[in-house]
């Protein structure tokens with residue numbers, strides 16, 4: 350371990366929104382610049398366990414946490430731990446492209462679980478499992494799901510579906526990988542129940558991310574799962590990135606300490622209000638320009654609209670060439686399918702960043718491009 354006295358920092362001063370200022374010096378500064386335990390900084394682990402108790406109320410006692418460099422790292426570690434070549438796994442489709450990229454080298458057998466406006470459909474899980482039992486095929490090891498604000502569809506699983514899916518996991522004995530980075534970015538009446546809250550038998554691996562509410566660049570996330578799983582993931586962490594950034598962990602701890610419960614609740618409310626407003630703005634612009642050309646569901650959480658262009662079979666050329674050349678950046682549906690060669694008529698539009706004027710201009714141009722494409726196809 351290097352001697353922190355030789356690191357060229359005197360102090361690090363941070364001012365959080367609202368004016369709260371913290372100064373890292375002495376021991377805290379040395380800790381922030383030093384190697385640390387793979388599981389996470391002990392005071393942060395304590396705080397995060399309280400945080401999880403408060404927000405997700407785990408029902409089983411045998412759980413613990415691991416601090417990671419965001420939920421993507423956590424996903425990769427979990428998938429590498431669980432999956433051998435050819436193992437069947439169930440994924441919500443369409444699927445966040447980062448997960449597809451993490452899964453590709455593991456070569457699993459993908460089992461699609463379709464979504465409607467309320468998220469993945471439990472009956473599909475049941476049908477798949479029953480069919481596999483009948484044909485003697487190996488059962489899926491795991492279900493990958495974004496319960497709140499699925500990327501890219503923006504759906505929120507209903508309470509009854511969450512309960513039903515957990516029952517099915519018990520019945521058919523699969524793990525649930527609950528990747529929930531948009532958990533605090535929902536536009537429904539109250540925070541949805543998480544799978545962790547339903548998990549009486551330790552089969553849920555919950556991934557939280559601080560990327561959408563604190564900072565994406567600090568690279569912080571937390572895995573919450575039963576202690577055996579956490580133990581294995583800690584070993585994985587020890588031999589890969591060793592631990593999440595010490596400085597980031599210290600800043601998270603200070604945020605959790607200094608903002609108090611009300612401050613955090615207020616911050617999460619502010620984040621929700623901000624994105625809800627953005628969603629509403631994009632919705633009205635979509636209605637203005639794309640009515641008749643596309644269909645969509647209104648996202649109930651997250652940052653994305655998932656729209657289907659009605660009279661086109663495939664949007665790859667439109668999205669990747671025509672839109673890009675007009676400086677419109679949107680993602681074609683292909684990116685969310687493990688078979689990227691399949692034709693797809695969906696586009697993912699993001700409302701987190703662009704101004705209303707930029708969105709209006711982009712969607713007006715998109716509508717023009719779609720009309721031209723349809724005319725050419727006719």
Ligand SMILES: Cc1ncc(COP(=O)(O)O)c(C=O)c1O
Pocket residue numbers: 418419420421422445447495500528530557558559560565569570
């Ligand atoms: C569904 C989903 N999982 C994981 C991630 C990655 O999150 P993190 O920044 O915590 O690694 C994202 C980022 O957009 C996401 O949408």
